[in-house]
Amino acid sequence: MNENIPANAPLEINIWLMIALMAVVTFGIRYALYARANAVSLPTRLEQALKYSAPCVLTAIWVPAVLFPQGELALNLNNPYLVGAAIAVVIGLWKKNILLTIVTSMLCFFAYKWLIL
């Protein structure tokens, strides 16, 4: 998980500025098209490419999260994240039901984590 940084670590970043910039970027992306909804139409090519955006970005987030839960590659059965994710992938591909995938894999994850401890 995360390293605790000592309270006296040099935090050069102004955190409120960071939050403000993150908010501007995030809202900007979500609202940009709505802002001029009557005038905007996306180029077809861009629309076709953007279709791949959510699945690819989400995958690039969750795959490392379950393979490197402590920062190092953990490709073994002692890694409950990997086991839980494998179960989620199987249920997700099989049933294509988001709620079922989340609930079942989380229950399996916590049960497995408790069992191997």
Next chain:
Amino acid sequence: MSDTPNALFIKGVLDALPLIIGGIPFGIIFGTLSLNAGLDIWQTIGMSSIVFAGSAQFVAVGMLAAGTSLGFIVGATLIVNLRHLIYAASLLPHVKHLPQRWRIPLGFLLIDEVYAATYPHYLNNPQSDRNHWHYFGVGAAFFVSWNLATLVGIFFGANIEGIANWGLDFAMSATFIGMVMPHLINKPMIAGVLTSAALAILTHSLPHKIGLVISSIIGMAVGYSLEQWLRSKEQS
């Protein structure tokens, strides 16, 4: 009438509940991690309520804890949230008729789960011009639950020893897997997602979440190119 603003709002709230189940542990762990990364209580509350972007918040506090600079954190926010542009594009025809006082909050609330919960409602009720009440219900339910979960996380993080080791962060992976798997129904999408997965592993050690950027963009390019190639082969 099931088409009244009230009824649609409540239906939106109810339709949001399944995904909120995945969002709650994720919000709790965000609250605890955020304190660990050096944010104070108000900054943590501010992040959840002003930015309102689960995975980007998660990535940002991780980068902050690793000592990354501001520019890279904001850049990663851009890349991580870029997918919301496609949600906006697909909802665009349905919000066109609304005044700005609606479009602004609806844009602010446009997260993965809100899109996933309200878009099917739009498809199933194409005749209604009040579907924005459903969208608003889903979004409001998510906003409230995300911020309450963050508060719980702040409280737990400050009071319960070792909560960071409970594995609550698995909820994020479980939710993302649940959202990605239903898309894997054609070759270009499967190729794009597998490319992103492989590159995300290979580039994991690169600093500043550059690996996330590289693997996302190349995965998209592979999916899109394969789609174009298959189409041109079909035509010839």
